[in-house]
Amino acid sequence: MTKIHQFAKQSVDKSTEIAELSAVGFYDDGCRKATLLRHLLYHALPEYHSLSSKNMWLDEHLATPSTSILTFITDKQALTKTIFYTIASQLLGYDTELTDNAYDGQQVFKSVGLETTDVSDVYHAWYLLLNTHTKNGLLFIDELASHGYFKTTNQRIYFNGKSMATYDTTNLVQETVWVETSVDSDLDGQLDLVQVDIQRPDTTEKLPVLFTASPYYQGMMLKENDAKIHHVNVPLVHKVSKQVARDVVTYQEDKAVNHPFAREIKGWASAATKTFTTLSGHAWDLNNYFLSRGFAVAYASGIGTRHSDGMQDTGSPDQVESMKNVVEWLAGNRVAFTDKTSQIAIKANWSNHKIAMTGRSYLGTLATAVAATGVSGLETIIAEAAISDWYQYYRDNGLVIAPGGFPGEDMDVLAELVYSRMKDPADWARTQKQWQQFQTKTKNLQDRSNGNYNNFWDARNYLNRSHHIKADLVLVHGLNDWNVKPRQVYRLWQALRGNGYNNKLILHQGQHININNNRSLDFADQMNLWLVTKLLGQPSQVSTQLPNVIWQDNTQSQSWHGLNEWGTTSQTVAYHLSTGQLVKNVTKGEVSFTDKLNPDLFEQSATNFSQWREKTLRQSPDLSKTQQHFKTPTLIDDHIIDGEVVLKLHVKSSQNIGLISAMLVDYGEDNYLKSQPTNQGVKIDRGVNFAQVDLQEFEVEHANHKMITLGHINLQNRTSAWQADDLQAEQYVTVTLTLQPTLYHLRAGHQLGLIIYATDFEMTIRGNQGIVYTIDLAHSLLTLPE
């Protein structure tokens, strides 16, 4: 059953309703009430151009179970609320629901979670209807637009606080410029130029800009990436212990660097001399939605990518600076050229100088990083599944930790993937040697043999600079994203708290995916309202109207809740560890496990780590010697785990090395949301027959367990990620392992499980060193924020 959640629907007063209905052509002063619905319906069929053809549509749809709309209107029967919403259900595409609800439109609206109103004021009911979501994932007014309701004359129309799809996407200006950055990452004595591809409606209106910084955009070196993947079947090694203060690992910019001078400007161009027909890389779906709504869009892949200068250094200050420089050009504060050699400059004279950065994953990461420079002109970012700290992406607590699904990846591997200058044979021939040297340097600095936090990582930790942020941030993250893990957004959200800006957070139950095209949440509408406010200066209540946190319930489909905060509870529930159990009282004794699999099982687990994880969750006997499982009794009440679960362990290793992993698991035969949304067999239009994408929804599946969260720590990093503590064989130590944060609804009748183990075949290195770990139960504790 479909359930629609509309957070971006604004209540406006009657006069505003009439004014807006007039502006979009639905209000007719002279229309008698008796014929008003007919008038509105005829007007709502933009593809039917004669009375006879319009009547054809009315004849195919029902007003009552036995009366077509045509008959109803011809006979001038009285309009009831049920009839209005029966017709409305069909206008919105809820035909199946209409059959399922015995042709009672009011019931249909109720069943899909939509608002109804008294229909004595037909204009008011119609206004609400235009702002109601169709089954195809669009506002009804947007769906009309996608069928040609508006002429795409590039004239801006606001409706209920949102910019309408009135811009012509069939003749976009698509042009390329090269922004002169303030870095010289290839040390050739010239400031690096970076390519920017721009798409914009062909209008004289100054347009707000969505900028997506994507190193992937110029293409990926897949084969070269694969060749760089690091071996992970390597032993854990002992680290020499040493006290390290935080400031020792603090990154300091090298002020002594002599930056080259800016190029001389030899002239100004009024138009770009490089255009394009098809984007070099992938378009960002959300950007397409806004293109048709009168926003310009810019893509850049930054230094060290195809058609740009420079070396590729994942997440580095230089990379961030190059993306910041693009914002500066878009905001009118920097020079760009029409090509790489002519020194003919060009202005973004089509820009209104208000910019939002968008994107998911690496793209959202760079949006976050640029926001943390405090650059002028950047009014907001919409960062989905973004990294806020690269150490947390490839390392954790003194360990090399892979993003879920990508063992062996690292900063140099990702750099290789996007060093797309390889794609142009002559450019590659010229830069190949320097690139190989550069990669050697990166490999040394990232230091996989150690795993500790250092200056290299500190330079790539944007949380350090979060206090510079001068923009309202929208953060979107999946609570089942084990690639860019939830801590990335949690720590940033914490850092933003009370910074005086208006920030919003959406926590969905997906993995590393978008929610732009989700049916049950009006994400695109929210962003429309948001950007119209932030970039076009239109007044709205968006800051207060959108909840601070929108959280997707993990127990059922299509359920989104507005919350005030995440992870601020001061209440906790604690469990002591007992053999096989999580209990309320302290117990005594020890449990052990040996981190060693026989060669076959090791190979199998290494090759198919998803299967290994699934077997672990199922408590497969294959793995029992390498893991300790603990479970609570069946829970009497529902619980919400809100924030970071902490596992304190008193533990010893049989060797002078050691790592501990832990998973928290929900056990109970029940429906669980899938973390991958399912295509709904419908396309959403991003304008008028433009850039259509699949409509998606999270569906439920029946299962008997679900991993809630997990964490990993090196026993030598008990104090911090940057300090190696001593560890002796058989020496009991206390380690505090903070698991990835969550917001999880644990249902009554389920059991909470904890699995303690060492090698995580998907994420840690795999030493298979036969280390025996022993846990002192009496001094171990699991603490849940609730």
Place this chain on the structure above:
Amino acid sequence: MTKIHQFAKQSVDKSTEIAELSAVGFYDDGCRKATLLRHLLYHALPEYHSLSSKNMWLDEHLATPSTSILTFITDKQALTKTIFYTIASQLLGYDTELTDNAYDGQQVFKSVGLETTDVSDVYHAWYLLLNTHTKNGLLFIDELASHGYFKTTNQRIYFNGKSMATYDTTNLVQETVWVETSVDSDLDGQLDLVQVDIQRPDTTEKLPVLFTASPYYQGMMLKENDAKIHHVNVPLVHKVSKQVARDVVTYQEDKAVNHPFAREIKGWASAATKTFTTLSGHAWDLNNYFLSRGFAVAYASGIGTRHSDGMQDTGSPDQVESMKNVVEWLAGNRVAFTDKTSQIAIKANWSNHKIAMTGRSYLGTLATAVAATGVSGLETIIAEAAISDWYQYYRDNGLVIAPGGFPGEDMDVLAELVYSRMKDPADWARTQKQWQQFQTKTKNLQDRSNGNYNNFWDARNYLNRSHHIKADLVLVHGLNDWNVKPRQVYRLWQALRGNGYNNKLILHQGQHININNNRSLDFADQMNLWLVTKLLGQPSQVSTQLPNVIWQDNTQSQSWHGLNEWGTTSQTVAYHLSTGQLVKNVTKGEVSFTDKLNPDLFEQSATNFSQWREKTLRQSPDLSKTQQHFKTPTLIDDHIIDGEVVLKLHVKSSQNIGLISAMLVDYGEDNYLKSQPTNQGVKIDRGVNFAQVDLQEFEVEHANHKMITLGHINLQNRTSAWQADDLQAEQYVTVTLTLQPTLYHLRAGHQLGLIIYATDFEMTIRGNQGIVYTIDLAHSLLTLPE
């Protein structure tokens, strides 16, 4: 390694080359030879609009391993063949191949199977290059077009016999009309109207038309379809024997039917009154390719679909007639109206009255059926994976036989799927009762309990009317298509032989898929040359230039051969059956198998019939009692099996019922082509940034067996599909089972296998009746056409 096969490349004389180069703007009379290449290259960069930006491209690409094109051109070095093709390789996108071939462009061309020429005549070399395929699956001239080389001014340009992408797809006319058919399938006393959606460039030129008849086009009733699926775990029943002559089952049109009069025409419209923004259903990729090249496209889903009148009757004469009627309107020979009630008529005054029908599966089936009406105006069809005889689709040799992958489907199920009038609530309310009665009639006529050929099936066998065909046909079929099986095209191809028309056949190694977007075969170019000749009347050598048969080699990737014929060999190779073996000499003895699985295994096989087939091919012990396997010795030579393999069996059943299935298998550890093509990570453009689709290629996989073909027969249909012969328990009978035709390269070192069994869990009913079948080896024979 990429291998390109271009069958549609025409050789033209020098003056034609120059004339065509002039027409597309590449020929410059005044250009000196020394600077000619530079001139051409500058001109071949349509997205670079200044010298400086063009030079940027030249600077990124190589002329020699150590010299950029820019340097080469600036220094005025001598042009060699190697340099020309090194540059050409990069223009065509073969960059990886260039690296792999040590920057020797001539080697690149050789390695990917492309033609080179002496470069002393640069214009000639350039002309050839423009007609050479890029790595992205397009002619170089088409790829230039897709980057905006041509202005889309709707002016037709021919180049090397093909129509260029010069038509504007950003402002297509998209309109709907209702054709008045000559049938009244819902018996309401009015001729059925069917909706036709038209897409066409906005030009005054009279355009040729591609028409796709697709009952799916108006949407599918998936849930209702599933509810109709027939049970297949049902017993085989004894049929009362009876002599039946062929003419008894011959369909006779009921001449007594009183057809309603045509509607009165109340006026003429100059423009449609119903337009659309997005097609109601799926666009056909090949149609999109032609839209940008100055063809109009029409879609209709026929009677008994959404927005049209009538009942839905799979493959019926009425359905075919309704599609023929659409062709008649497109050809100027029939009336259409602007809507369903006004009786305002509208002409296809934009049509040049020459029509081709296109489509795969059901779509191609209706193209074939309409061709077999001999309708005027239909000059050709491009029918992919089409049904020529519905009996062969849902029945065979007196058995209910499912299309591969769809057990339980039948004529009524498919009708339910496409009776999309259910989608409009009022239309459904009005027709529901009549529809259910109509479906009951269909269910009775298709007669699943019997399985014999009858008048119902004869009315839906287009082979009966193949002598009416007055068009040149292009047939495309997958030799691994077990949904629409290869016999469908084989029988039609046989029927067409010597009919005086020019027919072409492409046999690929895929299953039920398209080859429009295959990288290694220039299918779209061929169709362009074909349709320019057939629909635009341009002279060409297409009839002789394209091979009669293009066959994809099943032993390696990207290998396509031109052949004269298929299945005309008179040579055969015969094998006698021996226990476990196929041998050259007659042997004696009997072998038996029992068609019975235990409940678990039965359930497993029924649920996962792909696994059942795979286990059968692997000779799994699980199934050994239900099957007999025979293998030749290791083959010394290569063999080509060309046509229909015939299995003669002397066989008895332990009951008075029986069916025999047989599979022919290639055994040998080797590379086999996958029957599902793989996306190549590249999109092909269907115009200028229009309707892009994934480029695909068949890749190879390592395996030790491959099913070649199969067949099924009811032991009571030894004489014909329409006559039930008698069968007694334990009575030996001789049955001749003709397997599905093939064209298969069986390699030396492999073994040919034959599997004889009864229940085919994917295709037959599953009686699990414990029938014991015994084969008399001495009187059984396998005969292969070679």
